[in-house]
Amino acid sequence: MASLADIKGVGLGLKRELIPQIQNLYIEASQQDLSIHDSLIANINFVEIAPENWINAGGKAEADLAWFVERYPIVCHGLCLSLGGPDPLNKHFLKQVKQFLSVNKIPLYTEHLSYCTDNYQGKTGYLYDLLPIPFTEEAVKYVAQRIRQTQDILGQHIAVENASFYAAAPISTMDEITFLKAVLQEADCWLHLDINNIYVNSVNFAHKQDPIKLAQDFLRKIPAERIIYSHIAGHYQQSPTLLIDTHGKDVIDPVWDLLDTAYQLFGTFPTLLERDNNIPPLPALMREVNKIAAYQAHYQNNLAAPQDSTLATC
Amino acid sequence: MLDFQRYQLAFTAHIRNPKLHAKPANVVEKRMSVYRESVFNNIFESVSVCFPVCQNVLGKRKWRHLIRNFVANYSAISPFFREIPQQFLAFLENITDLPSYLKPLAHYEWIELAISSQQTRPLSTQQTLNTQLNCMDDVITLAPASALLAYDYPVHKISKRFKPAAIEKTYLLVFRNTSFEVKFIVLNPVTFNLLSLTQSQPLTGRLALTTLANELQHPDLDLFMRFGAEILHDLCKQQAITLSQNTLDINIPQ
Numbered sequence: 107m108a109s110l111a112d113i114k115g116v117g118l119g120l121k122r123e124l125i126p127q128i129q130n131l132y133i134e135a136s137q138q139d140l141s142i143h144d145s146l147i148a149n150i151n152f153v154e155i156a157p158e159n160w161i162n163a164g165g166k167a168e169a170d171l172a173w174f175v176e177r178y179p180i181v182c183h184g185l186c187l188s189l190g191g192p193d194p195l196n197k198h199f200l201k202q203v204k205q206f207l208s209v210n211k212i213p214l215y216t217e218h219l220s221y222c223t224d225n226y227q228g229k230t231g232y233l234y235d236l237l238p239i240p241f242t243e244e245a246v247k248y249v250a251q252r253i254r255q256t257q258d259i260l261g262q263h264i265a266v267e268n269a270s271f272y273a274a275a276p277i278s279t280m281d282e283i284t285f286l287k288a289v290l291q292e293a294d295c296w297l298h299l300d301i302n303n304i305y306v307n308s309v310n311f312a313h314k315q316d317p318i319k320l321a322q323d324f325l326r327k328i329p330a331e332r333i334i335y336s337h338i339a340g341h342y343q344q345s346p347t348l349l350i351d352t353h354g355k356d357v358i359d360p361v362w363d364l365l366d367t368a369y370q371l372f373g374t375f376p377t378l379l380e381r382d383n384n385i386p387p388l389p390a391l392m393r394e395v396n397k398i399a400a401y402q403a404h405y406q407n408n409l410a411a412p413q414d415s416t417l418a419t420c
Numbered sequence: 421m422l423d424f425q426r427y428q429l430a431f432t433a434h435i436r437n438p439k440l441h442a443k444p445a446n447v448v449e450k451r452m453s454v455y456r457e458s459v460f461n462n463i464f465e466s467v468s469v470c471f472p473v474c475q476n477v478l479g480k481r482k483w484r485h486l487i488r489n490f491v492a493n494y495s496a497i498s499p500f501f502r503e504i505p506q507q508f509l510a511f512l513e514n515i516t517d518l519p520s521y522l523k524p525l526a527h528y529e530w531i532e533l534a535i536s537s538q539q540t541r542p543l544s545t546q547q548t549l550n551t552q553l554n555c556m557d558d559v560i561t562l563a564p565a566s567a568l569l570a571y572d573y574p575v576h577k578i579s580k581r582f583k584p585a586a587i588e589k590t591y592l593l594v595f596r597n598t599s600f601e602v603k604f605i606v607l608n609p610v611t612f613n614l615l616s617l618t619q620s621q622p623l624t625g626r627l628a629l630t631t632l633a634n635e636l637q638h639p640d641l642d643l644f645m646r647f648g649a650e651i652l653h654d655l656c657k658q659q660a661i662t663l664s665q666n667t668l669d670i671n672i673p674q
Contacts, residue, residue, distance in 0.1 A: 161500065162539055165600050167537065169600070186499035190428070192425040199499050221428060225429065227493075233496075235458055273431075276444070277423065277427050310451075348450070
């Protein structure tokens with residue numbers, strides 16, 4: 107049974123395209139009588155899946171999942187719980203999640219600080235996207251209560267992710283970091299820190315200020331003791347003032363710098379590379395996975411900040 | 421309802437149907453459009469990938485319009501992305517201005533996804549996919565993930581160039597083999613009836629064929645049984661049906 111302590115080091119978001127590539131590496135390793143720890147994917151310590159794509163998936167997906175459960179600790183990163191949604195929490199779904207976590211020995215479930223349902227024409231309706239919660243006192247209390255309810259049903263702590271967003275709600279009465287900290291405090295839950303989202307939001311709401319400074323300031327206000335897990339990813343630049351969180355490109359340098367700062371400030375924590383679009387072959391993804399591992403190694407060995415030249419060759 | 425929820429509902433109402441619902445006051449239009457496009461494109465992609473032939477037959481403009489209507493007017497109740505196409509199918513039920521073959525076609529396109537993700541129990545030890553068992557003397561069941569289907573149109577032939585004008589009954593067996601591939605077999609009406617019989621009660625191949633021959637008052641029972649055995653053997657080889665030992669001594673033909 108994988109435990110929370112097994113979620114450590116570096117992880118990779120598990121996409122269907124990657125499964126045969128990973129499985130082939132296991133076959134090759136076994137044919138050559140080598141350990142997978144000596145292969146291309148030695149630095150993958152764990153994988154992450156969206157429960158919405160794997161619960162009751164049947165057939166090939168079920169067989170693939172069983173294969174990974176045997177070999178890797180897994181994190182569930184949800185998309186559709188709708189923690190900020192106006193309709194009641196979907197308890198039936200949460201019970202399915204609970205069962206899924208238990209059957210597949212998954213120790214960690216995280217969700218977004220966003221909503222994806224409405225109450226349209228009197229019925230709950232899923233919109234399958236991450237929509238922004240206005241930052242108000244009422245919303246803090248409401249969302250925190252739903253996180254607590256989720257933790258009660260699951261019988262375990264969850265982590266919530268700082269979500270990327272594009273449209274500021276004019277009714278907001280506080281900034282994002284104040285909202286985030288208040289929710290974490292009120293819900294008494296963990297933080298799933300998304301490094302790329304900090305950067306995306308800093309650019310999207312820079313209003314002519316320096317986004318890098320805004321991102322660094324945001325990071326410095328994070329309650330370190332609540333960080334349990336983190337994401338890093340690439341994004342799409344629609345314009346110099348608008349970034350879209352597509353997870354479809356390589357991670358850019360300012361985001362690597364933020365990860366570096368985060369490790370420096372808070373120590374290292376398990377970090378996963380998300381890649382959901384334009385997925386390159388595994389060797390290209392592994393360059394980024396290895397880069398995360400190199401950052402972690404530097405801080406774990408208590409060395410000075412890594413040099414760009416050493417990281418470029420990892 | 422709380423203030424922030426009123427805002428959230430105005431936000432989603434606008435995303436669903438921007439023509440009918442204005443965006444919430446003072447939200448930057450350029451930023452609002454990110455959400456409008458993202459929600460629509462996600463759902464458009466999820467639906468379109470499952471129904472390529474429907475899309476092709478209707479044409480791009482009508483297809484887009486149909487999905488706009490789906491986003492605007494349908495409350496999807498499943499948190500599972502995989503089930504978006506199924507909900508689209510339910511939405512189509514109440515759409516009236518579609519060619520009569522379109523709903524059967526949509527069902528036919530969806531069933532492939534449904535069978536590929538259908539959850540199954542492992543085969544019992546008495547059930548086997550190999551052909552060592554005898555399809556005449558053993559009990560026949562359809563593959564664990566499968567559907568026996570009757571359509572009013574030849575759904576498997578529909579394309580931009582072939583849009584059926586008249587009803588033409590069409591029988592299909594859809595199943596998943598042990599390599600997780602979803603296969604379609606076009607059945608003649610007799611084979612369809614034969615497999616339907618085995619679905620309603622456990623039958624050996626021999627009894628299913630005898631029952632059917634009697635129903636049809638077939639003039640040459642031997643010939644009918646020979647052909648029937650060949651068909652069952654072939655279905656078994658393709659993993660469309662499974663056999664299990666006749667431990668209950670059922671169906672001893674008179």
